[in-house]
Amino acid sequence: MERYILSLDQGTTSSRAILFNKNGEIVHIAQREFKQYFPKPGWVEHNANEIWGSILAVIATVLSEASVQPEQVAAIGITNQRETTVVWDKHTGLPIYNAIVWQSRQTADICEQLKQQGYDDLFRKKTGLLIDPYFSGTKVKWILDNVDGAREKAEKGDLLFGTIDTWLIWKLSGGRAHVTDYSNASRTLLFNIHTLQWDDEILNILGIPKSMLPKVRPSSEVYAKTIPHHFFGVEVPIAGAAGDQQAALFGQACFEEGMAKNTYGTGCFMLMNTGEKAVQSKHGLLTTIAWGIDGKVEYALEGSIFVAGSAIQWLRDGLRMIKQASDSEAYAEKVDSTDGVYVVPAFVGLGTPYWDSDVRGAVFGLTRGTTKEHFIRATLESLAYQTKDVLTAMEADSGIGLKTLRVDGGAVKNNFLMQFQSDMLGVPVERPVINETTALGAAYLAGLAVGYWKDRKEIASQWQLERQFEPQMAKEKQEALYAGWKKAVKAAMAFK
Numbered sequence: 437m438e439r440y441i442l443s444l445d446q447g448t449t450s451s452r453a454i455l456f457n458k459n460g461e462i463v464h465i466a467q468r469e470f471k472q473y474f475p476k477p478g479w480v481e482h483n484a485n486e487i488w489g490s491i492l493a494v495i496a497t498v499l500s501e502a503s504v505q506p507e508q509v510a511a512i513g514i515t516n517q518r519e520t521t522v523v524w525d526k527h528t529g530l531p532i533y534n535a536i537v538w539q540s541r542q543t544a545d546i547c548e549q550l551k552q553q554g555y556d557d558l559f560r561k562k563t564g565l566l567i568d569p570y571f572s573g574t575k576v577k578w579i580l581d582n583v584d585g586a587r588e589k590a591e592k593g594d595l596l597f598g599t600i601d602t603w604l605i606w607k608l609s610g611g612r613a614h615v616t617d618y619s620n621a622s623r624t625l626l627f628n629i630h631t632l633q634w635d636d637e638i639l640n641i642l643g644i645p646k647s648m649l650p651k652v653r654p655s656s657e658v659y660a661k662t663i664p665h666h667f668f669g670v671e672v673p674i675a676g677a678a679g680d681q682q683a684a685l686f687g688q689a690c691f692e693e694g695m696a697k698n699t700y701g702t703g704c705f706m707l708m709n710t711g712e713k714a715v716q717s718k719h720g721l722l723t724t725i726a727w728g729i730d731g732k733v734e735y736a737l738e739g740s741i742f743v744a745g746s747a748i749q750w751l752r753d754g755l756r757m758i759k760q761a762s763d764s765e766a767y768a769e770k771v772d773s774t775d776g777v778y779v780v781p782a783f784v785g786l787g788t789p790y791w792d793s794d795v796r797g798a799v800f801g802l803t804r805g806t807t808k809e810h811f812i813r814a815t816l817e818s819l820a821y822q823t824k825d826v827l828t829a830m831e832a833d834s835g836i837g838l839k840t841l842r843v844d845g846g847a848v849k850n851n852f853l854m855q856f857q858s859d860m861l862g863v864p865v866e867r868p869v870i871n872e873t874t875a876l877g878a879a880y881l882a883g884l885a886v887g888y889w890k891d892r893k894e895i896a897s898q899w900q901l902e903r904q905f906e907p908q909m910a911k912e913k914q915e916a917l918y919a920g921w922k923k924a925v926k927a928a929m930a931f932k
């Protein structure tokens with residue numbers, strides 16, 4: 437009986453279940469989008485039960501379409517949109533509010549207050565993060581402050597908090613395990629990444645009872661087994677978990693210090709492995725835990741871009757300029773340049789290196805000659821410019837000049853974007869055969885825990901290049917284009 441690893445990739449816009457075999461190859465994928473809620477400008481929410489429903493649906497679909505029996509699943513790995521915050525009643529299992537999504541800005545006021553109280557340094561030193569609505573901590577506080585009776589219940593020990601990994605493990609195990617892994621904990625703004633403990637001082641400042649928090653475990657370990665009721669009568673070990681960006685770093689086999697990857701999904705996230713050193717950034721990067729494995733944690737430097745692929749969705753759904761995301765490539769190729777048009781997709785503020793919650797999207801350089809093609813091309817180019825901003829910060833902080841960049845995520849299918857990215861960075865961009873590196877990383881973490889794969893060396897040997905994009909643009913042109921982008925960002929930030 438052949439056995440597989442089932443990876444559950446719970447992303448911002450869709451949930452995926454992917455079966456991997458021993459060669460790290462995809463056997464089958466099932467995917468389901470779920471509803472996005474935008475209750476107020478700048479707010480983004482999900483319904484945690486709809487997420488759970490989408491996960492059950494993709495598990496059933498992937499097994500039945502691949503004709504794989506539940507007994508053939510050796511282990512489950514989980515990877516998730518990070519920071520997104522769920523608070524639920526531990527007795528009923530019901531969320532007390534929608535999941536507040538990482539992109540949501542509804543805690544901007546709480547963050548402003550914390551900054552005014554002078555807490556910037558304290559949070560940065562302990563958590564490696566900045567005070568920003570992006571992270572879970574202020575989202576938990578918001579729920580406790582705004583949902584009737586929540587604080588009282590939390591203080592009585594009746595409520596549980598979790599990021600999506602925690603929520604899914606809790607549901608799959610029938611409430612037996614309330615756990616998270618180091619990589620996810622490091623995104624909450626509540627976790628001390630040096631002592632590897634929830635931080636009492638921060639919990640106190642935010643008024644969050646410790647009893648709500650999950651146990652923090654390594655990223656590769658059996659946390660619990662599925663209850664048969666949720667997994668076709670079978671108890672399968674849930675054996676690995678990591679935030680999706682860290683999982684992608686693992687799936688790209690960036691195991692050595694200085695290796696980096698960039699994932700182009702809803703947002704765009706570049707992570708560089710910094711080994712056992714937690715490097716503190718001077719250029720707006722985050723210090724984060726890459727994973728906990730083999731009895732220790734390893735760290736990464738991260739640049740976070742909030743809007744990347746979602747800008748392409750905006751072209752599709754908001755502006756109705758394209759029918760599907762992949763159409764953007766042909767439109768962009770129809771023109772030689774944007775004719776001076778810049779799109780700054782700051783729909784929910786800007787992350788690295790600007791960290792400005794209040795800035796909103798803007799378009800510059802329009803003329804009577806501007807066409808839809810220019811507009812679409814400028815939107816795609818904005819992903820590459822934002823990535824250039826991040827890489828510049830990363831090279832300055834790490835002192836390491838990147839030799840190549842490994843890429844993955846939904847938008848890397850776009851050859852125009854990949855070529856423009858390589859031109860803008862001046863380094864080769866490497867696209868692997870397995871583009872589902874996030875899911876693969878979670879599969880590897882789970883597979884290592886149950887002995888399905890032996891070690892990281894075996895895993896690294898499975899990485900294969902599909903296509904390499906070499907820089908072709910003249911340096912002067914590249915610099916002139918990028919200077920225009922910097923001007924556009926500055927102007928967008930001035931408009932508030």
Ligand SMILES: Nc1ncnc2c1ncn2[C@@H]1O[C@H](COP(=O)(O)OP(=O)(O)O)[C@@H](O)[C@H]1O
Nearest residue numbers: 447449701702745746748749761762846847850
């Ligand atoms: N060919 C393409 N060109 C540009 N963007 C694309 C293309 N295909 C998909 N995308 C974008 O990629 C994103 C989906 O990537 P995915 O990795 O599935 O995201 P997530 O995990 O954040 O849900 C969408 O935002 C979509 O607009």
Ligand SMILES: O=P(O)(O)OC[C@H](O)CO
Nearest residue numbers: 447448517518701702703
């Ligand atoms: O859902 P993705 O792939 O855009 O990832 C979201 C990130 O984890 C947010 O930090």
